Amino acid sequence: MERNIIYLWICAFAVVHGNQETSPQPFISDKIPSLIKMNNDFAFHLYKRLVEMPEYQSKNIFFSPFSVSMALSELSLGAGGETKEQLLSGIGHNSSVFTTEEMHQMFHSLLEEIDQRTGVDIDVGTALYASDKLKLLPEFLKEIKEFYHSDGFTVDFTVKETLDKINTYVKEKTHGKIVQAVDDLEFDTLMFLLTYIYFKGKCDMPFDPSSTHQSRFHVDAETTVPVQMMHQYKSLKVYYDVELTSKVLCLDYNDSFSMFLAVPDIGRSGKTIKDLEMAISYFTLWLSTKAVAFSLPLLSLTFPALLLLSRKL
Numbered sequence: 001m002e003r004n005i006i007y008l009w010i011c012a013f014a015v016v017h018g019n020q021e022t023s024p025q026p027f028i029s030d031k032i033p034s035l036i037k038m039n040n041d042f043a044f045h046l047y048k049r050l051v052e053m054p055e056y057q058s059k060n061i062f063f064s065p066f067s068v069s070m071a072l073s074e075l076s077l078g079a080g081g082e083t084k085e086q087l088l089s090g091i092g093h094n095s096s097v098f099t100t101e102e103m104h105q106m107f108h109s110l111l112e113e114i115d116q117r118t119g120v121d122i123d124v125g126t127a128l129y130a131s132d133k134l135k136l137l138p139e140f141l142k143e144i145k146e147f148y149h150s151d152g153f154t155v156d157f158t159v160k161e162t163l164d165k166i167n168t169y170v171k172e173k174t175h176g177k178i179v180q181a182v183d184d185l186e187f188d189t190l191m192f193l194l195t196y197i198y199f200k201g202k203c204d205m206p207f208d209p210s211s212t213h214q215s216r217f218h219v220d221a222e223t224t225v226p227v228q229m230m231h232q233y234k235s236l237k238v239y240y241d242v243e244l245t246s247k248v249l250c251l252d253y254n255d256s257f258s259m260f261l262a263v264p265d266i267g268r269s270g271k272t273i274k275d276l277e278m279a280i281s282y283f284t285l286w287l288s289t290k291a292v293a294f295s296l297p298l299l300s301l302t303f304p305a306l307l308l309l310s311r312k313l
Helices: 032-052 065-076 081-090 100-115 138-148 160-173 273-279
Strands: 121-131 151-155 189-200 213-218 224-241 246-253 257-264 288-297 306-311
Touching: 032 065, 032 100, 032 273, 065 081, 065 100, 065 121, 065 138, 065 189, 100 121, 100 138, 121 138, 121 160, 138 151, 151 160, 160 189, 257 273
Parallel strands: 121 151
Antiparallel strands: 121 189, 189 306, 213 224, 224 246, 224 288, 246 257
């Protein structure tokens, strides 16, 4: 079964299935696969950069490439000249494929489609906080609201109340999961853009708690840690990538989103997760349903809202 996917998260992959009844305008709908490809290429390029950074060595990485590309695209609405060119180049925009106007419309369509997902709780959006010393063009505020559902606020960054307002906003949008997104702001901050994602859903084939037992998780060839390991034997969607010698497992969430788990086939190739990280890229999955036995650590992932700051030079 072939599937087009857009990555909202890396490490825990959330996937938008394009089979809902509602659809955007025809000419925009035809080009959305191109936007999805742009976002996926950006996701893997950014992921590879992150895993190469010294501060992230031997650490878990959990981020939302969709949020990053969406935020940079949103910022480009208020930029011009070289700044705008760099923002668009950074997310991989190609004007020969679609115009910037079409790009903004497609991001809007994706956000609308995500909002209409049923069976799961999901909230995706952005908010812009601008200094009361900064005069933003009304057209910019109108467009970020129209295309990106972004709330806009005028604030004084020199007072603590602004910090409290930002944290309260994030807490509300993430249903109390993130209570403090930011603990400090520079006094000369002119603009603050944040993005957030809240997701809560049940797997179509939940794990049986009675089949969860303590086991050893191999962090690398030399390190293991004790974890609660969930076990399951069921007919699930699987894929084997010959080029990457890696196994891929798909877990559905109410037929609206999916989580993809990828692991190198160490027995056949001797390759490690690091090899997979450096080689992985966007590819089309041909999933087949098979009876498989697998184990998965019981885990909890949380992360603060993405924060982008623009300061006075």
